Amino acid sequence: MPAKPLPLPSDSGDSGQPGPSRRTLLKGLGFGTAGVLAAPLLAACTGGSKPSSGGSGSSSKSLSVGSGSSDDVPKRAYQAVFDAFSKQSGDTVKVNTVPHNDFQNNINSYLNGSPDDVFTWFAGYRMRFYAGKGLAAPIDDVWEKIGGNFSDALAKASTGDDGKKYFVPNYNYPWGFFYRKSLWEAKGYQVPATFDELKTLSAKMQKDGLIPIGFADKDGWPAMGTFDYLNMRTNGYQFHVDLCAHKESWDQQKVKDVFDNWKALLPYQDKAALGATWQEAATALGQKKSGMYLLGSFVTQQFTDKAVLADIDFFPFPSMAVEGTDAIEAPIDGLMLSKKGANNQAAKDLLAFLGTPEGQDTYASIDTSNLQTAKGSDTSKFSPLNKKCAEAIAGAKYISQFFDRDALPAMANNVLLPALQGFLKNGDIDTKGLEAQAKSLYAA
C-alpha cells in the first residue's frame, strides 16, 4: 500500500473539515504560535461567561461537587480546576470526593438522595439513563456558551434522549491498536488499513513467532473493546448504539456477522487471554512478545521505561464493511448537573468553565494521561503519541463510549461479559440467549 506511511489515511480523507482544521491548528501550535491562536478563543470564552457569572453573584455564591475522581492525580487536577474557577468567579466550591468504585456503585442512591450540585460522570447510556430518570438537570443554557468549543461528535455524546444537553466533556482517551515502532521497523510490518490487511499482517507475525494480537480478558471487560469495534466496523455506529440501548435485537444476522468476523481474528489473538490481565498483556507488548495490542491508551501507564514508552505507536482499528474508520471508541469523562443543582447558577458557571480550553488545560496541567476535549486546548505538551491519539479523535465523526458505558451496565457486566468469555473459549455465541436476557433486563 502506498498510503502506509500516513498513519490515518482514511481518517483525514473522510472526515473532511474537522480533520484538517485540527491538524493545521496542531501544526500552528507546534510552531509556537499557540498564543496567537488560543488568545482569541480564550477571550471569546471568558467573555461569553462573564455576564452570567456576574449574575450569579445575586442568586448563589457557592456550590458543591461530588467527585468520584479519588486517585491522587485526578483529584489534584480537579481541585486545580475548582480553585481556578473560584479565583475567576468568586464563588466557593465545596468538594466531596468518594473512592471511585464506591462512587460508581452507589450512584443510584446518591443521585436519588441528596446529591451535590455537580457530579463527575461518564457520557453514554450511563449519562442518558440518569437524564431520562430526571436525576440530572439539562444544561442547554451552558451549552449555548460552550457549544462552539466542541466537535459535533462530542456534542452528540453530551445529549440525552430528549435532545437536551446534560453533560460537559472534560477529557477522553481513545481505544486502538498499540505497537512498538522498532519491532515493526525491524520486521518490515506496515500499518494495516483494512481488516484483510490486518489478517494478513497477523498471519505474518504468527509465522515470525509472535503473538500477533495481544489480548487479556481475565477481568472480562477488555474483550468488549474488540466487540465494539467489530460491531461498528461491520454494522455502523448507529446500529452499535441502538444495539447497546437494545433498540435492535441481539438475535439477528447482523450480530452473528460480527462474531463471524471475530472468528477470523480469534486465531491471532493471544490464546492465554482468559488467564491474563491487561497489565500482563501490556507487558508482553513491551517485551516484543506480541506484535500489537488493542486497548485504551491507558496501556501506556504500564510502560515505566521511558525508552519503551517513546517506542510505542498507535493506529486506529482498520476499516471493514462500512463507514471506514469514522467511528472511534473514546470514553469521555466529565461533569453533570444533578436535579438539586438545576437552579444553582454558580454550578452552571462551573460547568461552563470546564467547557473552555482554559478550564480543561488547568485539569490537563496536572493529569497528563488524558486528552482535553475542547477545541483550542493547549496541546504543546503532548507527546507525539498523545498528539496522534488526539488527531484520531478529532478526525472521527462518531465517538462510542465502550460497551459498559453505552449499554445498560447489567447487560454489560452480567450478560455480555460471560458470553464473550465463552466465545473466546470455544467460538460459540448464543445470540438467542443474549436477546432473551437483554429483553428481561431492559424491561426493568
Add this chain to the structure above:
Amino acid sequence: MTDLPLVAAPPATKPSPIVAGRRRRVHRLSGRDRLVLGVMVAVPTLLQALLIWIPMLLSVGLSFTRWDGLELSNIRSAGLSNYRYVTQDYPPFWPAVQHNIIWLLFLAVVATPLGLLLAVLLDQRIRGSRIYQSIFFTPVMLSLVLVGIIWQLMYQRSDGLVNHVLGTAGTSHAVDWFGDSDVNLWAALVAATWRHAGYIMVLYLAGLKGVDPSLKEAAAIDGATAPQAFFRVVFPAMRPINIVVVVITVIEALRAFDIVYVINRGTNGLELISALVIQNLVGEGQVIGVGSALAVLLLVISLVPIVFYLVRTFRGAQR
C-alpha cells in the same frame, strides 16, 4: 432502640406479681434477674430481626418484583419472571449450581478427611507437633482473599511457582491455571483445601484430646489394631465434633466466594451461586429482582443442611 424500653418495662413496672409469686412458691428470679434476662434476650433478638430476618423477608419480597433501585414507587410486581430468568435464560446459573456441588463434594471427600488425617498424625506425640500444628493452622488465620492472592502467585502462567516446578513455565505448554476453565475450578479447590484442612485439623485435635484414653486402652486390650481402634472406637466417640465438622464443611461449600472472586470475579468456569448473587446485587450490574431471586435460591439450598442439623441437635437434646 425503640423496642428496648418496651421489653424492659414490664418486669420493672410490675414487681408485685413477683412478690406474690414468691409468697406462693420459691421463685428463683428476682426482678432484677428478669430485667437482665429480658434485655439479654431482647437485644440479640432485635439485632437478629433487624439484620437477618427483616432483610431476608425483604429479599424474598423483592425477588418477585422489578425495581431499578431508584424510587420505591418504581417497584413493580414481576411474578415468577425473575426465577424464570435465572433458571432458563441466565447461562451462568446452572454451572454455578454444579460448581457448588463439586465444591461441597471436594471439601467432604478430600479436604475434610485430610484435616482429620493431619489431626490424627499430630495427635501421636511426634516431635515438633506444635510447630506442625502452627504451620497447618496458619492459612486458617488468613482471610480467603489473602489465600486467593497467595495462590495467584503460585498459579501464574508465565512465572508462577507451579509451572516452574512442572518445568513448563515460559513454554507454550504452561498450564493456564486460572484461565483454562477445565482446570481453574480444581486449582481454586486446592487453594480452598489448603485452608479448610487446617481448620478441620484444629477441631479434630480438640476432639481427639477429649476422647477418654481408657477407651483406646480397652480397645487395645481387646486386641483391636490401631485402625480398628480408631474407626470403631475413637471416631464414633467424637460424634459431637463430627456433626460440627459436617455442618462447617457444608457451610464452607455454600458460602465459598472469596477465592473465586479474587481470581476472576467468579466467571469463566469459576461461577458460584454466591458470586452470582454479588454480581447481580452490588455495583453497577445491579438487577435487584434477579439478584434477590438468586439469593433466595441460595437460601433455600442452605436451609436443607441447616434443617438437618437442627433436627439432629434437638433430637439429641431430647434423648
